[in-house]
Every structure is written in C-alpha cells, then in structure tokens.
Amino acid sequence: MNESERNIVDDAGSFRINGETDAEMDEPYEDAFDYEEDTPRLVRRNLPFNQSRNIIQVKHNQGTTKIGRLLRHDFFHVLLRLPAWKTTLMLLCIWTSIILVWAAAYMAVDRSEQSAACGIGLRGTQASYYTAFAFSLETCTTLGYGLPNSVNAFFEYCPAFQFTVYLQMTMSMFFNAFLIAIIIARIANAANRSAQVVFSNKAIVSIDGNQVRFMFRVFDVDSRHPVVEAHVRLYGVTKDRPVPRPLRTIQPNDDLGGMLFLSLPQVVSHHIDIYSLLHPSRDDNGHAANPVNTHNNQGLVLRQADSGSCNREEVVCFICGDDYGTHERWIKHVNFQQRLERKNGYPIEGTHLSIQPHELSMDSFIPEQDLKVLQNHFMDNISEVICLVEGIDPLTSGSFTALYSYRAADVIWDNGAAFRPCLRVENDMFRVDLDRFHDIVRKRSERKQQVSMRVHDGLFSEQVEPKAKEMHIPQPIAEDDEEAFVPSSHMETMESQ
Numbered sequence: 168m169n170e171s172e173r174n175i176v177d178d179a180g181s182f183r184i185n186g187e188t189d190a191e192m193d194e195p196y197e198d199a200f201d202y203e204e205d206t207p208r209l210v211r212r213n214l215p216f217n218q219s220r221n222i223i224q225v226k227h228n229q230g231t232t233k234i235g236r237l238l239r240h241d242f243f244h245v246l247l248r249l250p251a252w253k254t255t256l257m258l259l260c261i262w263t264s265i266i267l268v269w270a271a272a273y274m275a276v277d278r279s280e281q282s283a284a285c286g287i288g289l290r291g292t293q294a295s296y297y298t299a300f301a302f303s304l305e306t307c308t309t310l311g312y313g314l315p316n317s318v319n320a321f322f323e324y325c326p327a328f329q330f331t332v333y334l335q336m337t338m339s340m341f342f343n344a345f346l347i348a349i350i351i352a353r354i355a356n357a358a359n360r361s362a363q364v365v366f367s368n369k370a371i372v373s374i375d376g377n378q379v380r381f382m383f384r385v386f387d388v389d390s391r392h393p394v395v396e397a398h399v400r401l402y403g404v405t406k407d408r409p410v411p412r413p414l415r416t417i418q419p420n421d422d423l424g425g426m427l428f429l430s431l432p433q434v435v436s437h438h439i440d441i442y443s444l445l446h447p448s449r450d451d452n453g454h455a456a457n458p459v460n461t462h463n464n465q466g467l468v469l470r471q472a473d474s475g476s477c478n479r480e481e482v483v484c485f486i487c488g489d490d491y492g493t494h495e496r497w498i499k500h501v502n503f504q505q506r507l508e509r510k511n512g513y514p515i516e517g518t519h520l521s522i523q524p525h526e527l528s529m530d531s532f533i534p535e536q537d538l539k540v541l542q543n544h545f546m547d548n549i550s551e552v553i554c555l556v557e558g559i560d561p562l563t564s565g566s567f568t569a570l571y572s573y574r575a576a577d578v579i580w581d582n583g584a585a586f587r588p589c590l591r592v593e594n595d596m597f598r599v600d601l602d603r604f605h606d607i608v609r610k611r612s613e614r615k616q617q618v619s620m621r622v623h624d625g626l627f628s629e630q631v632e633p634k635a636k637e638m639h640i641p642q643p644i645a646e647d648d649e650e651a652f653v654p655s656s657h658m659e660t661m662e663s664q
Contacts, residue, residue: 205406206406206409206550207224208224208551208572208574209223209224209225209404209409209550209551209553209572210222210223210224210551210553210570210571210572211224212571214362216365216601217368217605218362218365218366218571219366219569219570219571219572221358221361221568221569221570222570223570243348246349247349247352247353247356251353254349254353258346258349261342262307262342262346265307265335265338265339265342266300266303266304266307267300267303269303269306269307269331269335269338270296270299270300270302270303271296271299272331272335273287273294273299273302273303273328273331274293274294274296274299276325276327276328276331277293277294277299277328278293279327287299287302303335306332306335306336306339307335307339309336355563355565356565357559357560357563357565357566357567358565358567358568359567360389360560360563360565360567361556361567361568361569361570363387363388363389364385364386364387364388364394364429364556364558364569365385365386365387365388365601365604366383366384366385366554366569366571367383367384367385367586367604367605368577368605369383369573369577369578369579369605369607370382370383370552370573370577370578370579371383371578371579371581371584371585371586371607372439372538372541372542372578372579372580372581373538373581373582373583373584373585374536374538374582375436378417378438378439378440378472378534379438379439379534379535379536379538379541380417380436380437380438380439381414381436381437381439381445381552381578382434382435382436382437382586383434383435383554383571383573384432384433384434384435384586384604385399385427385429385432385433385435385554385556386429386431386432386433386599386601386604387429387430388601390429390430390431390599391430392561392562393428393429393430393561394427394429394558394559394560394561395558395559395560395561396426396557396558396559397426397427397428397429397556397557397558398419398424398425398426398427398556398557398558399416399419399425399427399435399554399555399556399557400413400416400421400425400554400555400557401413401414401415401416401435401437401552401553401554401555402414402552402553402555403444403445403549403552403553404549404550404551404552404553405444405548405549405550406547406548406549406550407548409550411553412444412468413468414437414443414444414445414468414552415437415438415442415443415468415469415470416435416436416437417436417437417438417470417472418434418435418436419433419435422473422478427556427558429556429558431590431597431599432589432590432599432604434586435554438470438471438472439534439535439541440470440471440472440534441471441532441534442464442468442469442470442471443534444549445541445544445545445549445552446534446535446541446544447535447540447541447544471534474492474493475492475493476492477492478492479492480492481493482494482496482497482532484497484500484501484519486504486517486518486519486521486522487504487519494532498527501519501522501527504518504519505519505520505522508520538580538581538582539580541580542575542578542580545575545578546575549575550574551572551573551574552572552573552574553570553571553572554570554571554572554573555568555569555570556568556569556571557569579607581609583609584607584608584609585607585608585609586606586607586608587603587606587607587608588603589601589603589604589606
C-alpha cells in the first residue's frame with residue numbers, strides 16, 4: 168500500500184472522503200433500551216469482555232438412582248467435567264486410600280510370615296501399621312527400600328511379600344496411567360479454546376437492501392492460527408416453549424455449511440423473512456405460516472432468499488399447478504395466461520381468467536419491515552437467540568464450541584445502526600482494534616444521501632463512483648463487498664419497476 172492510500176484509510180480501516188475522519192462520519196450509538204426479562208438466560212455472560220463460559224444453564228433432578236447408574240458408563244468424562252479442585256481432591260483421596268489398603272495387606276502378610284526375616288518387622292514381632300504404611304508408600308512411589316531390620320530387599324525368604332509387592336506395583340502402574348490421562352485431558356482440553364472466540368456485546372437489526380437482518384460480530388483472538396472448519400449455527404428460543412429452533416443464516420450461507428474465517432472480524436446475518444422465528448406469525452397457532460399459494464414447508468425451516476435466487480420454487484399457481492420461485496414471476500405467468508385464454512375464448516370458470524386482482528396481492532409474501540413491529544414481537548415471544556460457533560483447534564486437533572446469546576435488551580433495533588470499524592492497516596499488517604469491537608455507531612442521514620455505505624465483516628468502505636479514481640480508492644474492495652447498507656423498501660422497488 169503506497170503513502171497516498173495510507174492517507175485515505177483511517178485507523179478503523181474505512182475509507183475517508185475529502186480528509187474526513189471516522190469521528191466526523193459516525194455518531195456513537197447510545198443504547199438506553201432496558202427491558203426486564205421474565206425468563207432466565209440459557210447462556211450467561213460470566214467472563215470478561217462480556218463473554219460466556221459456554222455452559223448451558225440447564226439442570227436435572229438426578230432421577231434418583233437411575234442417573235447414577237447411567238453415569239457409571241462414562242465416569243471418565245464425568246471426572247473431566249468436575250471442577251479442577253474437586254478432581255484433584257478426589258484423585259488424592261483415592262491414591263492415599265490405595266496406600267492405606269496395601270499397608271494393611273503388608274501387615275497381614277508379615278503376621279503370617281513371622282518365622283521368616285521379611286524385613287519390615289523384627290523376627291517374631293509383628294510390624295507396626297506406621298512401618299507398613301511407610302513400606303507401602305515407598306513401594307507405590309518406587310523410592311527404593313530402606314528396611315528397618317537390614318535384611319535383603321529382594322525378599323527371597325518371603326515369597327508372599329514378593330507377590331504382594333507385585334500386585335501393588337501393578338495397581339500403581341494403572342492408576343498412574345489413569346492420572347496422567349486425566350491431567351493431559353484437563354490441560355489439552357480443546358473446550359477452553361472457545362474462550363478466545365469473542366462475540367459482539369450487542370446484536371443489530373436493520374434493513375440491508377430489501378432484507379431485515381439480525382446481525383452480530385464474531386472474531387477469534389488467536390487470529391494468527393486460523394480455526395479449522397469454523398462454522399456458525401443460530402437457534403431461537405421462545406418464551407412459551409423453550410426449545411431451540413434453527414434460524415437460517417444468509418452470511419455465511421448455511422447451504423455452504425455456514426463456514427467462517429475467524430482470523431478477521433466477521434458479521435453473521437440472519438434474514439428475518441416470513442419463515443423466520445423472529446417474524447410475526449400469520450396463523451392462529453403461533454407458527455410461521457405459508458402464504459396461501461405456496462408449497463407447504465412440511466415442517467422444514469425454509470429461507471425466502473432461496474426462492475428469490477432460483478434455488479427452489481415457492482409460489483404455486485392454484486389454477487394450473489405450475490410453481491415459480493417468486494411472486495413476481497407468478498404474476499407474469501397469470502397475466503400471460505389470461506391474455507391467451509381471453510384471446511382463445513376460454514371460459515372464466517376454472518381458468519386463469521377467474522383470478523381476481525386482489526388474489527394477486529403480494530402482502531403475504533413481503534416480510535414485515537417495520538422494526539417496531541419486529542421488536543415488539545421479539546420482546547413478547549422470543550426469550551433469546553443462541554449463537555454457536557464450532558471449530559477444530561489446529562494445535563490439539565480437538566473440536567470446541569463457543570456459545571453466546573442475545574436477548575431483547577441486547578439487540579439494537581435501528582436502521583441507522585452499524586458496527587464501528589475495528590480493522591486497520593499498520594506497518595503492512597492488518598490489526599484488529601478490540602477496543603472498538605463492541606462499539607455501535609449511527610450513520611448520519613446526510614452521509615447516506617451522499618455515500619453508499621456497505622457493510623462486510625465489520626469493515627466499512629465508502630463508494631463514491633464519480634471521484635473514485637481521483638481519490639485512489641481501490642475499486643476491487645468496493646466491488647467485492649456483498650452486503651449493501653442502503654435500505655430500500657421492497658414495495659418501492661416494485662413500483663419503480
């Protein structure tokens with residue numbers, strides 16, 4: 168990057184216009200919204216930087232003795248899930264108990280071999296328990312024997328002692344292997360890797376193009392070592408039935424696995440369409456309803472964007488049964504068929520001529536774009552939105568899951584709100600400013616009239632077509648961005664067509 172380009176790019180990674188600074192373009196967003204929930208959080212924010220410990224707040228009543236019998240089949244992972252101090256104390260008690268039990272075994276052997284010089288007690292005298300405990304401790308830790316009566320340490324006169332030492336060493340070997348496995352599993356636990364995957368403190372709901380999107384930002388602090396197969400999933404939890412239900416993502420596209428590149432800040436987007444759980448229902452049962460002349464979703468979670476991009480057919484003509492991806496294409500089909508049928512003298516009944524103008528209404532196909540209506544629906548019906556980022560740690564090859572959630576008080580409902588840029592170029596390196604990671608700004612309305620603002624993974628770029636070359640703004644960056652920030656109504660677009 169040459170010096171002229173460095174002067175254009177400010178410390179947030181956004182492009183300046185006419186020497187303006189980022190502070191002149193953006194206003195800090197002051198969120199005064201406070202809403203008291205009547206249901207507890209499933210994912211609490213109990214770590215620094217407003218992050219989560221990745222623990223779901225769900226407990227059970229142990230099921231009397233039944234659950235205990237079940238957990239015996241997975242005791243190793245039960246130990247791993249216990250707090251470190253509990254595991255350490257439990258293993259220390261088991262190890263001490265083993266030494267005490269074998270001390271009693273040595274006393275029994277010494278009592279039965281009083282005529283032989285076994286070495287832990289005087290000939291004809293039974294060894295004390297303290298002496299037997301010291302002998303058991305030396306055997307367990309392989310420190311080497313210092314026998315109190317200076318006899319041969321190979322116990323050739325006491326075969327019972329030799330066999331007892333063999334049994335204790337065998338048990339000690341297995342216990343040490345189990346102990347090492349516990350320690351390594353605790354230290355190399357890939358679940359702790361999720362602490363470095365951070366989420367934005369607030370989510371944003373705003374209009375992007377003709378789509379209302381629920382957006383949040385995510386980033387991996389260990390950015391120099393990319394997470395393998397990182398992907399994201401979203402779930403919505405309702406207040407009346409706290410069962411997580413999937414929310415489809417637009418960016419990244421969940422049809423492609425919802426893959427993320429966490430080494431740079433990423434914005435995850437969910438389109439609040441007519442099939443979304445975050446969209447007000449249109450039926451009497453509290454479920455997302457299909458428009459009258461569409462394919463039944465058969466219980467599947469659909470995306471309206473799939474039909475608009477010709478990935479599936481959504482609208483069904485209730486006269487001829489043909490299906491179409493969008494409502495506009497169906498209207499064109501009806502208009503064309505009506506002309507043909509009218510010209511050929513078809514009867515009105517049972518033909519496309521019977522379709523009345525009000526039946527061509529698009530109201531049931533257009534998602535609600537009034538943010539106040541969507542906010543009220545969220546506050547009344549949605550408990551929280553749970554976000555899961557899953558991946559594989561490249562160092563230990565262990566998979567992990569980072570959990571986060573957003574409730575009504577954690578969502579900014581404003582078409583002018585956007586994440587503050589937090590990426591900059593410094594000394595030929597990309598640097599992420601985590602002090603700005605949680606910041607949300609409101610774009611000034613006068614700037615919207617002059618500049619087409621585009622959002623892509625937390626990085627703003629301003630696109631000024633007439634003076635782009637004069638300002639030396641890299642055109643590929645502006646062209647490759649995918650998320651248009653300029654809001655436009657779907658109905659206005661149709662009227663302009």
